[in-house]
Amino acid sequence: MNETALVQKVWNYAHVLRDQGVPYQSYISQISYLLFLKMDDERAELVTQGLLPANGSPIPEDCRWATLRDLQGEELTRRYTQILGKLQRQSGMMGTIFLKAQNEIQDPAKLKRLVGLIDGERWLEHGIDVKGSIYEGLLERNAQEVKSGAGQYFTPRALIDAMVTVVDPDPRESVHDPACGTGGFLLAAWEHIRKKPLARNAEIYQAMRSRFSGVDIVPEVVRLCAMNLYLHDIAGSESPIEPRDALLGAGGKTFDVVLTNPPFGKKQSYRIVRDDGEVDTERDDYDRQDFFVTTSNKQLNFLQHIMTILAENGRAGVVLPDNVLFEGGAGEAIRRRLLHNFDFHTLLRLPTGIFYKQGVKANVLFFDKKPVSEKANTRELWIYDLRTNQRFTLKERPMVRADLDDFVACYASGASPLRTSSRATRSISISSGSRTTRSTTPTCCRRRRRSRRRSWRTWRRRWSASGGWRLR
Numbered sequence: 001m002n003e004t005a006l007v008q009k010v011w012n013y014a015h016v017l018r019d020q021g022v023p024y025q026s027y028i029s030q031i032s033y034l035l036f037l038k039m040d041d042e043r044a045e046l047v048t049q050g051l052l053p054a055n056g057s058p059i060p061e062d063c064r065w066a067t068l069r070d071l072q073g074e075e076l077t078r079r080y081t082q083i084l085g086k087l088q089r090q091s092g093m094m095g096t097i098f099l100k101a102q103n104e105i106q107d108p109a110k111l112k113r114l115v116g117l118i119d120g121e122r123w124l125e126h127g128i129d130v131k132g133s134i135y136e137g138l139l140e141r142n143a144q145e146v147k148s149g150a151g152q153y154f155t156p157r158a159l160i161d162a163m164v165t166v167v168d169p170d171p172r173e174s175v176h177d178p179a180c181g182t183g184g185f186l187l188a189a190w191e192h193i194r195k196k197p198l199a200r201n202a203e204i205y206q207a208m209r210s211r212f213s214g215v216d217i218v219p220e221v222v223r224l225c226a227m228n229l230y231l232h233d234i235a236g237s238e239s240p241i242e243p244r245d246a247l248l249g250a251g252g253k254t255f256d257v258v259l260t261n262p263p264f265g266k267k268q269s270y271r272i273v274r275d276d277g278e279v280d281t282e283r284d285d286y287d288r289q290d291f292f293v294t295t296s297n298k299q300l301n302f303l304q305h306i307m308t309i310l311a312e313n314g315r316a317g318v319v320l321p322d323n324v325l326f327e328g329g330a331g332e333a334i335r336r337r338l339l340h341n342f343d344f345h346t347l348l349r350l351p352t353g354i355f356y357k358q359g360v361k362a363n364v365l366f367f368d369k370k371p372v373s374e375k376a377n378t379r380e381l382w383i384y385d386l387r388t389n390q391r392f393t394l395k396e397r398p399m400v401r402a403d404l405d406d407f408v409a410c411y412a413s414g415a416s417p418l419r420t421s422s423r424a425t426r427s428i429s430i431s432s433g434s435r436t437t438r439s440t441t442p443t444c445c446r447r448r449r450r451s452r453r454r455s456w457r458t459w460r461r462r463w464s465a466s467g468g469w470r471l472r
Contacts (some may be wrong), residue, residue, distance in 0.1 A: 010035075013117055020071050022104045029220060030104055032227050033084060036097060041065035046260045056092050058237065063087055066104040076115070077108045096226040096239035100219050155261045155319065156354050160300050162404035163259060163317040163364060164188040166346075166411045171208055173256035178246035178305060180214030181414055184226040190234050203278040209234055213255070215246040246287050247301050254311035261319035262302035292337060295330035299323075303334055303365075307342065310369045319350070322361045339378040343366040347383045348407060353392040354399045361387075386409065396416070 010192060014027045022030060043339050049195040057064070060079050063083040071079055087098035104112040162269040164185070169175050175189045201204050214235055287294065288299055290308045295301060299320050310316055324331060324345075338344050346366035352359060368378040369443050383408050392399050 006185065009121070013114060017105065017110075017114070026104050026220075028224060029101070031114075031118075031270070032224070033098065033101060034114060035123065036227065037063075037065040037068065037083075038118050039123045042122060046124065056409065058090075058092075060086065060090075060423045065119075069119055072112050073108050075101065076111055077106065081110065081183070082104075092149060093226060093235055093239045096241060096243070097223055099223045099226075099228065099243060101223075102401055108168060110208045133384065137369045153396075155181070156399050157184065157397045158401040159319075159364075160184050160259075161353065161401055162408055164192045164367065165408050167257060167259060167315050167317045169257040171196055171204050172211075173229055174211040174213070174311075175212040175257045176212075176253075176255035176261045176309065178258070179260050179262040179302065180225050180241060181221055181261075183214065183228040183241075185261075186212050186214055186225075186229065186234070187232055189234065189257070189259060204388075210240075213240045213242075213418050215242045215244060217243070217245045219243050247288075247298075247305055249288065250290060250305065250309050254309055254314070256311050256314045258306050258310055258316040258318070260302070260306070260317075264299055264321050268313060270470055288315070293330040293333045297323075297330065298328070298332055300327070300330055304337070305337065307369070312369055312371060314369045316365075316369075319362055320363050322363065322364055324365075325363065338367065340376045341370065341372060342377055343370050344378045346383055347381060348381065349385045349387040351390040351392050353394070353397075396397075 012030065013031055017030055036057065040057055041064060044057055044064075064107070067083070068076065068080060074250060084098060084103055087094055089095065090098065103111075105114065139140055158402070169189050170194060171193050175186065175193075177183075177185045180186060190208075192311045193199055193208060197207065212229070214225060216225065222241050226235065226239050229240065234240070266347055283287040291304045293300070293304065303318065303320065306316055306318055313462045325335075344365065344367040346364075348364040348366070349365065352361060355362070367378075384402075385434050386407065391397065392403075
C-alpha cells in the first residue's frame, strides 16, 4: 500500500469518530494515541527479533497495546481511559505527546472498531519517512476541513520549503519556531539539514536532534507537533516542544535560525463587572524588559520576540501581514529598530488565496542579526512581488513549489543587482534621511511593466506615508 492510500485509509478512521460526535479538532489526537501505542507494540516485536536495538519502550508495560487489543465492551473503554490518564502524567516526550489526553470515544463498540482497524496494519514496516509523511498527510487533511479550524496552524508546504531553502540552516546551527503549530518549519529544516554532507558525521547527526525546538500556546497543537517530530526521528526522550505562550518571555535563549508563521490579530480584551455594576474593559499587554514597544498587536510582538531570541549573525524568515510594513506608532518604532540593528535584506510579497483564512495579505521578511553599530545595518532591501496579477486558491490552483522556484533562484544569485527575474522586482536602497529605488526588472519583463506599475506606485505611496522606513 502506497503512502497516499495509507493516508486515505487512516483518514477514513475519522468517520468512526465522526459518528461518535467527536469534534473535528480531536480527530487527529484520538487516532494519534492509538497509532502511537500500536507502533510501540510493533517496535517491541522487532527488538525481540533482534532487528532493532533494545533501547526499551518509553511506554509503561501496563499501558501498552497488548492490554487493549483483546478487550471489548465497558472494560475496553475503562482501560483505555486509564492508560491515557497515566501517560499524560509521564515526563519527557511521552508526557508531551499525551498532554491533557482524554478518551472522547465513549461508545465501546466504536472504540473496538477503531482499535481493530489500526491493529490490522503493520505501521513500522513503512519506515520513518513514510510514517512521518502519513502523519503530515493527516494534518493537512484536517486543515482542509473548514469546520475543524485547524487551518490556522497550517502554512503551505511549498512556502515552507522555499523559506527553508533560502535561509539554508546548517547542521551545527540551532533552529527554532516560536509559534510552531504542527511542526512544518522544523520538519522542513530537518529534512534540509540532514541532506548536507556534514550531517553524515554520526556525532554531528546525533547532536542535530537537540538543536531543534519550538513553542506553541495550544496544548492540542503541541501534542500533534511532538508526535510529528517523534515519527520523523527528530526528538529523543525529551520533548523539544514547550506548551506555553512564547511572548511571555525569551527564557534567556537565543537561536541561530528562526523560521515561523506567527498568529495574526490582537490580544483579546475582557470585561470586568465592578461592585457598582459598571463594566470595565481591560486588556493584557506583554510587559517585557526586552521589548522596546508595548502593543496589543500580536504580530508586532512576535517580531519583537524574534528580534530578541535571534543570536548574533543569526538568520530569520518570518511570515507577517501587510500592516507590519505600514502601521504607524508601535509599528514604526519596531521597523526603525529592525532596520538599524538587523540587515532586513529581502521581502517576499505573498499572493492571496494560499492560506486557509481567506483574504490574508502577507509577506515573508528575511533578516539577519548584526552587531550593534552607530550606522544602520540595513543598506538595501530587495523586494520580490509574487502577489500582483497572481491568483491562487486552496483547491483549484494551490501554490506548489514550482511557483517559488524563480524567487529561490533570484535569491541564490546573491547581490541585489544580480537578482533579475521574470517578475517585477525592486531594490530599495536605504540611507539616513534618504531613500532611493532602483528597478531590477529585466528586459524580458518590460512588456508586463505597465500592468504592474500602478500596483507598485500605490505600494510605494503607502510605504512613504507610513514614515517608518526612513532612518533619521
